[in-house]
Amino acid sequence: xxxxxxxxxxxxxRIFLREVVMNANIGIHAFEKAGAQKLVINVDLxxxxxxSTPQHDRITEVVDYDIVRTAVHHRIARGHxxxxxxxxxxxxxxxxxxPSVYAVRxxxxxxxxxxxxxxxxxxxxxxKNAP
Numbered sequence: 001x002x003x004x005x006x007x008x009x010x011x012x013x014r015i016f017l018r019e020v021v022m023n024a025n026i027g028i029h030a031f032e033k034a035g036a037q038k039l040v041i042n043v044d045l046x047x048x049x050x051x052s053t054p055q056h057d058r059i060t061e062v063v064d065y066d067i068v069r070t071a072v073h074h075r076i077a078r079g080h081x082x083x084x085x086x087x088x089x090x091x092x093x094x095x096x097x098x099p100s101v102y103a104v105r106x107x108x109x110x111x112x113x114x115x116x117x118x119x120x121x122x123x124x125x126x127x128k129n130a131p
Contacts, residue, residue: 008127012046012102013053017068025080026087026110033080038112040119043068045095046103063100071095084108084122092126103127 020043023036047063054061071094081087088106095104109121 006125009046009103011049013049013062015045015047015063015065015068017041017043017065017072020069020072022073022076024076024087026082026084028082037110039076040109040111040121041072041091042105042107042109043072043091043095044105045098045101046105047100048102051100063098067098068095084110085124088122088124092124096126096128101128 020041022039022041024039025033025036026039027033027037045063045065045068052062071091075081075087075090075094081090088108091106092104095101095106103126105123105125107121107123109119111119113120
């Protein structure tokens with residue numbers, strides 16, 4: 001988790017969803033296109049403390065983590081995805097569109113690809129207004 005040491009994230013609150021487990025139509029191989037497979041997604045949102053420190057203990061003063069779960073479910077519901085890279089890029093783009101989100105980390109894992117490997121996956125860390 002060396003990304004946590006990034007000084008750009010120093011004054012941010014981290015909102016996270018861990019181990020979102022779902023079945024998804026993802027992959028390039030014929031057997032992957034034949035049906036859904038298990039997918040595990042992890043997401044971290046980074047929101048500046050200046051816009052996420054509640055003064056009156058109200059949900060309207062912070063970023064509601066429901067948007068993260070909704071973004072993941074919406075992308076999976078759109079249909080087959082060839083690449084994990086495409087999946088995490090799409091989720092990151094949707095979450096970065098939120099006005100209060102400064103950065104996002106999205107990771108996707110396929111736990112059932114190889115018998116001798118716990119999971120294969122992809123991870124991205126993106127900042128708002130960065131390539």
